[in-house]
Amino acid sequence: MxxxxxxxxxxxxxxxxxxxxxxTLSPEIESRVAAILADIKSRGDAAVIEYTNRFDRREVKEIGELEVSQEELKAAFDRLPSHEQQALQTACERVRKYHQHQKQASWQYTDEDGTLLGQQITPLDRVGIYVPGGTAAYPSSVLMNAIPAHVAGVPEIIMVSPLRGGAEQDRVMGAAWLAGVTRIFTIGGAQAVAALAFGTETIPAVDKITGPGNAYVAAAKRQVFGQVGIDMVAxxxxxxxxxxxxxxxxxxxxxxxxxxxxxxxxxxxxxxxxxxxxxxxxxxxxxxxxxxxxxxxxxxxxxxxxxxxxxxxxxxxxxxxxxxxxxxxxxxxxxxxxxxxxxxxxxxxxxxxxxxxxxxxxxxGPNHVLPTARSARFSSPLGVYDFQKRSSLICVSPDGAHALGQVADILATGEGLPAHALAARLRVRTE
Amino acid sequence: MxxxxxxxxxxxxxxxxxxxxxxTLSPEIESRVAAILADIKSRGDAAVIEYTNRFDRREVKEIGELEVSQEELKAAFDRLPSHEQQALQTACERVRKYHQHQKQASWQYTDEDGTLLGQQITPLDRVGIYVPGGTAAYPSSVLMNAIPAHVAGVPEIIMVSPLRGGAEQDRVMGAAWLAGVTRIFTIGGAQAVAALAFGTETIPAVDKITGPGNAYVAAAKRQVFGQVGIDMVAxxxxxxxxxxxxxxxxxxxxxxxxxxxxxxxxxxxxxxxxxxxxxxxxxxxxxxxxxxxxxxxxxxxxxxxxxxxxxxxxxxxxxxxxxxxxxxxxxxxxxxxxxxxxxxxxxxxxxxxxxxxxxxxxxxGPNHVLPTARSARFSSPLGVYDFQKRSSLICVSPDGAHALGQVADILATGEGLPAHALAARLRVRTE
Incomplete structure (x- = not known):
């Protein structure tokens, strides 16, 4: 050493x-991933089934075979030995309690002119969680991604994971059941990221995708960024x-x-x-x-x-x-x-x-999804704040519009944007 | 219509x-930008001078000519007509007051076992602000990017802008002086983004780059993402x-x-x-x-x-x-x-x-840097929170380690990570 x-x-x-x-990203992986994304976007469920059969060596005929029901999740949890059930429950409760401290609330204030200013803070509508398959199918990763979304109030949490059965699968599905995941599809790779980003006939399009994955998953997340939000590529x-x-x-x-x-x-x-x-x-x-x-x-x-x-x-x-x-x-x-x-x-x-x-x-209690590669200089652990977003609120009073309109008029004129200036001036009292 | x-x-x-x-990004722009980034990274100031002379048609001999002093910023502000000075000051004060409501403070709590949990929230060390040149050199953009960083407590705010003199330049420099910008370099394009991301002998490397720009600037920001943080590409x-x-x-x-x-x-x-x-x-x-x-x-x-x-x-x-x-x-x-x-x-x-x-x-008061292209589904206005970051705090008590160690032992064993399990077990009391 x-x-x-x-x-x-x-x-x-x-x-x-x-x-x-x-x-450095592999240009070959980048272009293979780009092709998969385009194919899922245009052909939907049919392409999801084809890639899953090819890459995950399965023999799926209908898209419905790729969805796991809440009853199956519960049954998987029930199959776990009781010490594992208790350990997952304790972890879930502690992580949930910690993350509740992160939840942010809308705020507003009124200034001396009667103008209301603030931010309306709301949860995302629907998020996707990627959980790797095989030996890296970590139940702790399910908890750490799903619980902050759940605490934020996200109504739909869609999980994808190329699960292959056995005890690992029971642990992952049991954790998903505890953490409040809404739907699970047993798909993985770039095709799963694409299905979440664009949606298919069966798999709903999400607004943000989080969770770790291999080089294909990471490349796919980078490529769909903008279409949807993503967490950091670790x-x-x-x-x-x-x-x-x-x-x-x-x-x-x-x-x-x-x-x-x-x-x-x-x-x-x-x-x-x-x-x-x-x-x-x-x-x-x-x-x-x-x-x-x-x-x-x-x-x-x-x-x-x-x-x-x-x-x-x-x-x-x-x-x-x-x-x-x-x-x-x-x-x-x-x-x-x-x-x-x-x-x-x-x-x-x-x-x-x-x-x-x-x-x-x-x-x-704290999240284990953390910034790597020196990015802690400018980024933060995954948290409830990653599943909430803000809209500015501005309600200008007539008095406020009179005062602010004159200021905006001067600044917009200086910037060479006359319609901006006129829109402000229209709200200034002339009498 | x-x-x-x-x-x-x-x-x-x-x-x-x-x-x-x-x-869709232009592959030609992507590859030209990649070449500029690599050149700035390896040759520093000399490459900055060359690209600036070539692209911005200047005749700079020494890097020092590209920096604007605080005295010059103040002089630019003083040259503005008084109604513009007052308008900028009013805008600056209102934007500052609004953004002060966004500043987040560290928090912590102690659980029943005496374990301390929380988040330490700190400002970024140094950020870069890109301000376009020419007719798109908007003083309002300087205020909207610099003030949240300043309110967050960022000690060094480095601004780059390919300024070309005249009244626009006075407005932009005056706004930078009001908003608390630390240093300004009159450079632009992909070369300016590269200088901020990698640092040169003279231009300090920053931790995050925000601000709008043309297709070259946008491509450069995407390419340096990871090395530094960026705001959304608008x-x-x-x-x-x-x-x-x-x-x-x-x-x-x-x-x-x-x-x-x-x-x-x-x-x-x-x-x-x-x-x-x-x-x-x-x-x-x-x-x-x-x-x-x-x-x-x-x-x-x-x-x-x-x-x-x-x-x-x-x-x-x-x-x-x-x-x-x-x-x-x-x-x-x-x-x-x-x-x-x-x-x-x-x-x-x-x-x-x-x-x-x-x-x-x-x-x-609110920020005018806002999510575009449907990204308001998952992202927020630029704010003070973009210039702060969080570190989780965990201080487990001996009692906490005894209880949590047993839980972590079970979960780590289930995930096939025996050193994790042993590290937890070592903290469990055996007597």
Missing amino acids: RKLNSSDSNFYSSLDELLSFDA GPSEILVICDGKTNPDWVAIDLFSQAEHDEVAQAILLCPDEAYITAVEQSIEKLLPEMPRAEIIRTSLKNRGALIKVADLDDACAIANRIAPEHLELSVEEPTLLAAKIRHAGAIFMGAFTSESLGDYCA | RKLNSSDSNFYSSLDELLSFDA GPSEILVICDGKTNPDWVAIDLFSQAEHDEVAQAILLCPDEAYITAVEQSIEKLLPEMPRAEIIRTSLKNRGALIKVADLDDACAIANRIAPEHLELSVEEPTLLAAKIRHAGAIFMGAFTSESLGDYCA
């Missing part, structure tokens, strides 16, 4: 190199741990593993001012890695993209964290509140040694 | 045809007027003109249940159009993209408005509050006959 020291003269260039990740997952050297080094090692086990391009970095502690974490890594079921993925991720970084002090660590703008930031220190106030850019801040990132991934 | 009736059997397909607009401007037939028809005609005068692809539509009133508006249009300085643009816009639509009643009008999801919606009716409550999708709602859209464009 790479070791860096922030006092080295070339440290920041080494850091930039470590963080760089080639997210890059590889990242964790940055800042430790004061007082946490059990095994805990830090496992927290680094829990990010690295996602995939070989995931990134796990430790910042610590204590050289001896860094060595201790290194020893924990060597000791614990062989026991991990996903050891090979973790080893590759840590080797290629991980780092243990010696920093001058905790302030230095915060400065580096703000440069990295990590998706997940653990402040494994005794005084996390002081440090958190110095963090300007991070998707989620996990404070204190007891707050492992995995608790936040599943059930602490 | 096209006339439609919502009771016609093919009405909704005619409406969809009227609304459709080919926003389509042609639109107004939908719902009138109960009681407003002076000249007012409605001029309000339709004030949208149509923007450009030939702008869209102006009237919905009214009163056939005789529609005829009256038509007569006002014929009477007033020849007097308008931008009559040719208005005529083309109204002919190709405008419509007068007879509706069954005002509820029918609201249903059609929700289908259109217009950028600007005027409710030119006696009871606008009742109607506004039925509107789910609109960028801004202008309520009552005195509220002309042009008052909102300049000085009522």
